[in-house]
Amino acid sequence: MAHTQKKVRKAVFPVGGLGTRFLPATKAQPKEMLPVVDKPLIQYAVEEAQAAGIEEFIFVTGRGKTAIEDHFDISFELKDQLASRGKDEANAAMETWLPGPGQVSFTRQQRPLGLGHAVWCARALVGNEPFAVVLADDLMLSDVAPLKQMVEAYEHTGGNLLAVERVPRALSSRYGILDVAEQHGNLVRARGIVEKPKPEAAPSDLAVIGRYILVPEVFDVLSHQGQGAGGEIQLTDALQAMMRNHPLHGILCDGTRYDCGDKAGFVLANVAFALRRNDIHDDLRARLRHIVDN
């Protein structure tokens, strides 16, 4: 089993959601372009995928998302302007993280029918190999990229592998929750998964967060799947339907997740990431103390 998995080379970034919780900020710009300190959420997601050895980056976009395409392109005007002002360092820093020519592709989810539908829209670009799905609004602060931890675990698990974290049961109706068969260290084998259960119906406190490695058979299942919780085409429903033929595992990755689709989570992410930055750490810390104490 351990050596039969294909390498995970492709990652899908579903960025077709409306971002209604962040209106009016998301009226004319995608949620995924909101910056944490000075970098858009989607760039953190792509850098995490790069750290995990991903070679192809597939964005499933929607209306009003063109800023994301521009962000992953070279801006010649800006390059020239920076060069003429002698800002060589800033110029170089703009490109070190850019995937190379042909490594980025975009497809369109014309209507935001749910995460399962967004993933299904990438089927032709993914083809017949296991692939990662990364939700940029779940921002991870960690020493080792969580997706890298997952790619390494996937060599042993195969099947469908999801990042999970423990959440208070009262919050289970916000998440997909695993039904746990057994746990070994940070790896959990699931016997099922339920989308947004009420706290009393939640089979565990292990909630799925925005990182997945999936087998391509998920596309066939999604093709025939109807609406689930909230009237959306749910990825978790497809994973439940696949359980008989494909093992489902959860992994508790090392690191802290910030839910940047939520206002408090987004503000906290800014503070946490800023405090890790040598250039602003000292000043910020002193001023935050002042705000909290007064």
Ligand code: UTP
């Ligand atoms: P959310 O549930 O956070 O939805 O999607 P949203 O529309 O982005 O935000 P709110 O709830 O209206 O504020 C989780 C992730 O799935 C993507 C989103 O872009 C986000 O990264 N998604 C969701 C899609 O790509 N398409 C969809 O149809 C739904």
